[in-house]
Amino acid sequence: MGQFESDDAFEPATAAYIHLRDLIVSVVLLPGDELQRDALEKFYGRAAPDVSSLVGKLADQHLVRTGAAGRIFVAPIDTTPLNDSLHFRAELEMEIVRCLAKRGARTVLSDTERLLAEDSAKHGGFDPVGSAALDRGFHATLFAAESMSCVWDVVLAMSANVDRARSIRRAVQGVHQEEHCTYVEIAATIARQDSNTARRWMREHLRSDGLAELAEATNHQVMVKRQTFLYPRNRSIKSDIPTQAFRLGISSGCQAVSTLSKKS
Numbered sequence: 001m002g003q004f005e006s007d008d009a010f011e012p013a014t015a016a017y018i019h020l021r022d023l024i025v026s027v028v029l030l031p032g033d034e035l036q037r038d039a040l041e042k043f044y045g046r047a048a049p050d051v052s053s054l055v056g057k058l059a060d061q062h063l064v065r066t067g068a069a070g071r072i073f074v075a076p077i078d079t080t081p082l083n084d085s086l087h088f089r090a091e092l093e094m095e096i097v098r099c100l101a102k103r104g105a106r107t108v109l110s111d112t113e114r115l116l117a118e119d120s121a122k123h124g125g126f127d128p129v130g131s132a133a134l135d136r137g138f139h140a141t142l143f144a145a146e147s148m149s150c151v152w153d154v155v156l157a158m159s160a161n162v163d164r165a166r167s168i169r170r171a172v173q174g175v176h177q178e179e180h181c182t183y184v185e186i187a188a189t190i191a192r193q194d195s196n197t198a199r200r201w202m203r204e205h206l207r208s209d210g211l212a213e214l215a216e217a218t219n220h221q222v223m224v225k226r227q228t229f230l231y232p233r234n235r236s237i238k239s240d241i242p243t244q245a246f247r248l249g250i251s252s253g254c255q256a257v258s259t260l261s262k263k264s
């Protein structure tokens with residue numbers, strides 16, 4: 001098992017938060033999975049001297065819940081705030097791409113190409129955690145380009161269960177590669193100052209139809225019968241989902257975290 005290595009782009013506590021968030025949001029850690037407190041402390045080390053604050057932050061976003069004797073579990077997917085988050089994000093991000101396109105911001109395209117290159121260098125095949133991280137990186141790039149990084153932090157915090165629902169859609173509908181193209185299209189249309197098309201691509205990317213229903217149905221299915229859950233399109237993942245998904249999960253960090261999770 002590996003040790004957590006903090007991404008240089010973030011200070012250690014933020015990197016630990018982002019890392020654990022990505023694992024839950026990508027649905028590699030499933031609702032009901034127990035996270036061992038001492039394993040979290042051991043794995044994140046100095047990145048999370050205070051695991052309680054890490055857990056508290058994720059609990060505020062309905063990603064984890066604590067049970068008796070301080071036991072920590074991955075929370076069920078909360079679909080009640082989904083519509084608020086979805087509409088808020090759609091309006092906000094379509095306006096951001098409009099503004100960026102108006103001035104033909106070119107950094108978005110180079111940053112997006114860099115993110116995609118890093119992603120393909122790191123991983124091979126279908127990678128749920130990588131997909132969630134790439135999507136997070138792309139949206140962060142847009143907000144940063146518009147000097148709205150503080151707003152991005154707020155949006156990220158309110159998007160946890162939307163992002164989980166999107167991960168499910170990515171898995172069950174196989175839209176992984178399609179999304180890569182969308183990132184490039186949005187960035188390229190911004191660069192050539194085509195704001196209408198950029199907005200249209202963003203609306204398409206954030207399309208919300210049925211997301212809440214999908215999350216709810218899948219969440220129910222997770223609870224009822226974990227084995228039938230995720231990634232039906234990927235034939236290599238069929239039976240014991242958590243184990244297989246972890247093995248598939250890309251980075252050594254991800255494999256290491258599999259030891260944090262124990263089926264409840």
Ligand SMILES: [Zn+2]
Pocket residue numbers: 135139205
């Ligand atoms: Zn996205």
